[in-house]
Amino acid sequence: MPVIECDVAEARNRLEAAGISVQPGNTDHEQWRASYEGATAVAYAEKVVIQGKNTARLTGLLSGNGGRAHLYFDGASRGNPGPASVGWVIVTGDGIVAEGSERIGDTTNNRAEYEALIKVLEVARDYGFDEVQIRGDSQLVVKQVRGEWNANDPGMRERRVKVHELLSAFDDWSLSHVPREINERADNLANEALDNA
Secondary structure: OOEEEOOHHHHHHHHHHOOOOEEEOOOOOOOEEEEEOOEEEEEOOOEEEEEEOOOHHHHHHHHOOOOEEEEEEEEEEOOOOEEEEEEEEEEEOOEEEEEEEEEEEEEOHHHHHHHHHHHHHHHHHHHOOOEEEEEEOOHHHHHHHOOOOOOOOHHHHHHHHHHHHHHOOOOEEEEEEOOOOOOHHHHHHHHHHHHOO
């Protein structure tokens, strides 16, 4: 359960600027509360407590402070198309900053890989990182995003456009294809999301 020491008025402004609805608190001690994707942020005198699942976006919006991060992403699909999930990890010199996984319905493995990349970029943007070094084990996604391969499928082209829109939020970025062993944590998270469904 992340606890963020901050100016709660400024924190409220950040959430509202991101399009997240902020409600009055439920008790005299609560300044306000906001919910997003299963997580709830509750503001007290000089801190915000975030609880629930999928806390990464709220945490990122309230604690973003720049710097460089390494992003790992992986998508999984059983049946191709079939039940699918994403897993992602954000690492800095301080260790793992955020990680997550979730089921995304039924789709192909390649589309799941794109969804995983989109998710990790959204979270990294919300954390306010200036520079991201992205790594994934999908050669197709890496080469399509870098412009080395064409994206003939309309759904893949649409996702590639979304990825480039998200990349424009960073001062600098790189995208590399890595072996599955290097991407093991993101791979495990994506598979755990399918196993626990």
